Amino acid sequence: MASPSAAIDVDLDEAADAAPSSRIVRGTGSSAAPLELASSSDDEAAREPAPAAKRPRVVDTLEALMRSARGSGRQPPWAACVCGIGDTSRCRALLTRYGCVIFRGVATGPECVELEGLFWDWLEREHPSVDRSRPATHAPHVFEALGYKNTGVVNTGSIGQSDFLWRARTLSRMVEAWRTVWGLSADERLLTSFDGAGVHRNPCHPAHAGRGVRTDQKWYHLDQGPRQPGFVGYQGVLTIFPATGKTGSTVVCPGSHKDHAENCARGGKQPRGPFVRLTAPGDAEYCAAKAVQLAPLGAGDLVVWDSRVVHCSNGAAADLRPEHVREARGLPPEAPLPSLLRLVAYIAMMPRSRASARQREQRRDAVRRGTGSGHDPLKVRASAPSRHYRAPASDDPRWRLV
Numbered sequence: 001m002a003s004p005s006a007a008i009d010v011d012l013d014e015a016a017d018a019a020p021s022s023r024i025v026r027g028t029g030s031s032a033a034p035l036e037l038a039s040s041s042d043d044e045a046a047r048e049p050a051p052a053a054k055r056p057r058v059v060d061t062l063e064a065l066m067r068s069a070r071g072s073g074r075q076p077p078w079a080a081c082v083c084g085i086g087d088t089s090r091c092r093a094l095l096t097r098y099g100c101v102i103f104r105g106v107a108t109g110p111e112c113v114e115l116e117g118l119f120w121d122w123l124e125r126e127h128p129s130v131d132r133s134r135p136a137t138h139a140p141h142v143f144e145a146l147g148y149k150n151t152g153v154v155n156t157g158s159i160g161q162s163d164f165l166w167r168a169r170t171l172s173r174m175v176e177a178w179r180t181v182w183g184l185s186a187d188e189r190l191l192t193s194f195d196g197a198g199v200h201r202n203p204c205h206p207a208h209a210g211r212g213v214r215t216d217q218k219w220y221h222l223d224q225g226p227r228q229p230g231f232v233g234y235q236g237v238l239t240i241f242p243a244t245g246k247t248g249s250t251v252v253c254p255g256s257h258k259d260h261a262e263n264c265a266r267g268g269k270q271p272r273g274p275f276v277r278l279t280a281p282g283d284a285e286y287c288a289a290k291a292v293q294l295a296p297l298g299a300g301d302l303v304v305w306d307s308r309v310v311h312c313s314n315g316a317a318a319d320l321r322p323e324h325v326r327e328a329r330g331l332p333p334e335a336p337l338p339s340l341l342r343l344v345a346y347i348a349m350m351p352r353s354r355a356s357a358r359q360r361e362q363r364r365d366a367v368r369r370g371t372g373s374g375h376d377p378l379k380v381r382a383s384a385p386s387r388h389y390r391a392p393a394s395d396d397p398r399w400r401l402v
């Protein structure tokens, strides 16, 4: 098994990567510091490390972070795996090393505002008792029926074919980011998952306080089981609101893709399907030693990880206070609190050439009928479609990703 620190042995300009979201340079990839991997036999993209005296090494900082986080019950924020869109060699190096990568500003600020509006359009149509401007209507009986109440994952009401998800998938920088992940040329086509969304309400909001809206943390898992050894694909999360260590974010164990077989088997686990919970003896220790929150993230940042990476999401910290929320969202001290703390779109793409003719037809059928998929674009699901669902017109751009 790789030691926790071995997976983090990289020299980066941390100031750029760990910058609060308000200071993150958008859209240019310029916050991606040069990647200087320490030489190691399993790093195809390894380069010579920089002289040790020139810069602090992230391995030291990360070990210090993990030490200081120990006992806090919360994974330390870490965002050193930033890559610019189009930088395929850095992306390959980060994915090889950590199994995860962050693209900043895949959606612009106005696009995030539009995406949030599309989410509310979907929610108000599916649940007419909800009014986006009246947080008292964002009630437990509605939100708990959207999918998994413990994690905030939404998978009902044809969300996977909603305008919200499709707008996010068809953003030009989204497609370019996924091209970067796969190292595709401009003429190679991608296809997308029909996955859902994640939504967390704000436990500090007066309408939600005391109503048990805080979602779980440490639900460590894999979405790729032992029957699929080796590389299969990637998963992704587009965050619509800025995220900090306090508000909650995606949690990953960097480098854990290298331990996939052990993670599937540790403690006598015998998982049958792709979903593997890390709750067996020894799992908690493994995750505690390695897990970080990918934070801070700005609105519109995309996180992508290898499906063999152990991951989960974090709900709000137990000590989250209104000022933490306002600070994360760039709101003045007297501003009303937002009802939602987190809104994310799950998006996984892969080269179209990986789908068989039969899988492509199943995917077209899913779009016609309004059914979705999980993280794997090749496995459509026979979920009940929304009665409000209407298939897109034959010239709709979304068909290009089907």
Ligand SMILES: O=C(O)CCC(=O)C(=O)O
Pocket: 153, 198, 223, 237, 249, 250, 251, 311, 312, 313, 314, 344, 346
């Ligand atoms: O919401 C997240 O950041 C992660 C969600 C997740 O773990 C999953 O959908 O498998």
